[in-house]
Amino acid sequence: MKQKIAVLGAGSWGTALAMVLVENGHDVTIWGNKETQINEINEKHTNTHYLKEITLPTELVATINLEEAIKDADAVLFVVPTKAMRDVSKQFNEVCQNKPIVIHASKGLEQDTHKRITEVLEEEISPSHREAIVVLSGPSHAEEVAVKDVTTITAASSSMEAAEYVQKLFSNDYFRVYTNSDVIGVEMGAALKNIIALGSGALKGLGYGDNARAAIMTRGLAEISRLGVAMGANPLTFIGLSGVGDLAVTCASEHSRNFRAGYLLGKGNSLDDVLDNMGMIVEGVYTTKAAYELAQERQIEMPITEAIYDVIYNDKDVSSTVKNIMLREHKSEQEL
Structure with a gap:
């Protein structure tokens, strides 16, 4: 059945998801705050920056x-950077006149509060202006979705009815959506994998090979699971699409802006230069700080996250930091 969908955020991922929804026959409006970009989409049918x-x-x-x-929308999809999520949610709440399904496809933790995006949406959007909230997440590059490459992701919600609605909304012959009830696990996996992708890119920039990348992905997944479970996630979620799946695609691809940012750091570029040259938000940089502080608060051991935090925020040497991790106290792989 044809639905009216609003996509809030005209970056690469918001645009790619809007394309999937149009492909599926829905009435789609995409919102952005840059007039030149909006004019380009309407007049030239391109979004060349992204x-x-x-x-x-x-x-x-x-x-x-x-x-x-958002007028009369059946569903509203938020795809804005994490740092803008609270502000856009407030704006949405002020002008919303109906009660759509709220979906988000952003990946990060809010600075200072360390809250997941669903928590931010719940706080800022009145229950009278939303049905259930659904997280849409998984291993996916916008560039590949836009050319209809085969992609599988997860729709997670405390309401299985809402998750199934989103599953039907997006699914087609190249874009497959699975449902999941573990909102915490899906959001934590989505956010924390960006940190590990920074590290993976840095190793590549330093000249290390596949062994090193396998090591950081595997031990990074252990860290993600450790903090996620402490937050209330189901550990099985982290061996699924929004865990190991998202980690794999983000840690090993030039499409990943977090991987590319880490690569440039490994090559000796300053963080300021990296962020200036990327042209897009690098969520992992901000998530590293939030996850580091969250782990300190909860006394969760996250040595890779701590090392990346030191490189980004304490200006530690990348090469020396790698050696220090390798020389940490020996322990069992099965230790939690």
Whole structure:
């Protein structure tokens, strides 16, 4: 059944997901706050800053007016950077006149509060302006979804009815959605894998090979699971799409901006230069700080996260930091 969907966020991932929804026959409006970008989408059917050489469907409508975007929407998909999520949620709450399903496809933890995105949405959007909240997450590069590469992701919600609604909304012959009830696990896996991707990229930049990348991914997954379970997640979630799946795709691909940022750090570039040159938000940089502080509060051992935090925020040498991790106290792989 045709649905009216608003996509809030006209970056690469928001645009790619909007394309999937249009492909599935839905009425889709994408909202952004840059007028030149919105005009480009409407007039040229491109979004070249985020998705080069991709032609957007002519049915996709873009607007800079949030109230116009969400009017009478059956579902609203938030795909804005984590640091903007609370502000956009407040704006949404002020102008919303109905009660849509709220979906988010962003990956991170809020700075200072260390809250998951679902928690931010719950705090800022009145229950009278939302049905259940659904997390859409998993191993997916926008560039590949935009060219209809085969992709599988997860729709997680405390309401299985809402998760199944989102599953049907997005699923087609190249984009498959599974359901999951573990919102905490899916969100924690999505956020924390960006930290490990920074480390994986740094190892590549330093000249290390596949052995090192396998090591950081495997031990990184142990850290993600450790903190996630402490937060209330189901440990099995971390061996699924939003755990090991998302970790694998983010730690080993040039499409991953976190991997690319880590690579540049490993090559000796300063953090400021890296962020200036990326042209997009590098969520892992901010999530590293939130996860480091959260782990300190809960006394959870996360040596890789701590090492990446030291490189980013304490200006530690990347090469020396790798050696220090390797020379840590010996322990069992099965130790929690």
